[in-house]
Amino acid sequence: MILPLHEFSLAMQLVKVVERKANEMGAKSIIRIKVRVGLATTIVPEFLSEAFNVAKLGTLAEDAELEIEVEPIKLSCWNCGNEFEAEGLFSKCCLCGSVGGKVVSGGEVIVEQVELKVG
Amino acid sequence: MANAEGQWKQVLMLERLLQANELIAERLRERLTDAGVLLINMLSSPGSGKTTLLEATVKALSDKLRVGAILGDVATERDYERLSAYGVPAVQIVTGGECHLEAAMVEQAMHRLPIENLSVVFIENVGNLVCPAEFRLGEHFRVTLLSVPEGEDKVLKYPHAFRTADAVLITKVDLLEHVRFNVELAEGYIHSLNPNARVVKLSALTGYGLDEWLSLLLEWHKDVLQRVEL
Known part of the structure; x- marks a missing residue:
């Protein structure tokens, strides 16, 4: 496997x-980890999963399951301010047709929640 | 809560994965602002002319701004030797395979630079347009280079490095007559990602655009000095 x-x-x-x-x-x-990966980042969710399966070895997360929630890109149109869900950073605004916009969501990777074995 | 295997607990975190890096970056930026030192993070593909541009910049700026450099490379100290030849205090970070620099590496390297004698420090990131875009290094401004032999569609393929840039330098424009590169298209793509990005066309070889780049640096340096007074 190539990491x-x-x-x-x-x-x-x-x-x-x-x-x-x-x-x-x-x-x-650690039993389970929930992470939210925005599509407007450079991170490929499948690759993160594969890499995690190696990185967790010998740690408290060795048996943890990684759950990745993919967050779509939402842009705020540079031209008219309309917020729209976009396939990519060069998507056209569904109202005015201009290209691109400020990333309002999908630009981050967030560790949302962990499930821990405590007893 | 409990199940057959014992006690377990759900803990809400809502923490940015790169938060640790961002905290160090913020600390470093504050330190440099207080010292009146402009920090610039340079991103690009390998071979787009970062070191050559730095050489030209240092030559032209030596009487106006005192320049230092932090150079990230996977291997070798070639860039270090090239810049040292110009008397630039430089620190080479050999990442040993890591594809990007992180704020902690830069913070450490900064201890080896005489920042009290400098006015601007350039970070030459590892030549790569993907991962370095995710890691803030404490820079006041981020510059992404795009050399014309790479083609304007690099912006479409690697948008993140351009989306987060304060300025995009289109380098090696002396080659425009030999390669297919549509400057207007490139500028359009860049501004679709980031309408506020300054676009400067440059040739370190002929000196074209160098004045515009240098005045941008002086403007940025002034901006950092003003932040100190606030």
């Missing part, structure tokens, strides 16, 4: 973030 480097370093970061939380809560292990 995409970019997602691998993000997967390592993800493990670090959830392990910190698990330690804070005195958890024995």
Whole structure:
């Protein structure tokens, strides 16, 4: 298997973030992690999943399941301000037809929730 | 809550994955602002002319701004040697395979630069238009280079590096007559992603556009100095 480097370093970061939380809560292990990946980022959800399966080895997240919710891109049209769901960053505004807009959602990767084994 | 395997707990986090990097970046930017040092993060594909542009910039600016550089590369210290030859205090970060720089690496490298004697520090990010776009390095301004042999559709293929740029430098314009590159289209694509991006056409070889680039740097440096007074 070829590991995409970019997602691998993000997967390592993800493990670090959830392990910190698990330690804070005195958890024995991490059961499930829920992450929201915006489509207006450079992260490919499938690659993040694959990378996570390697990055988690030997950590509190070793048996954790990663659930990725893909967040669509929402743009605010540069021209008329209309907010619209877009397929990509060069999509046309559905009202005025001009290309592109400010990313109002889908531009981030958020660690939403963890499920921890505590007892 | 409990199930057959014991106690478990759901914890809401709502934390940005790159939050740790962003905190370090913010800390670094504040430190440089206080010191009156402009920090610029340069993104581009490999071979788009970052180091050559830096050489030309240093030559032209030496009497106006004191320049330092942090150079990120997967391997070798070639760029370091090229810039040191111009007397530029430079620190090379060899990432050993990592495809981008992170704020912590830059913060560490900054300790090796005499920032009290500098007015601008350029970060030459690893040549790559994908991952570096996600990582803020504490820069006041981000510059993305696009060399004309790459073609204007690079903007379509790698939008993130252009979406987040304060300025896009179209480099190697001396090659325009030899390659297919539609400048107008490129500018249109860039402005669809980011209407506020400054677009500067440059040739480090002939000097074309260099004045515009240098005055942009002076304007940015002034902007940082004004932030100190606030």
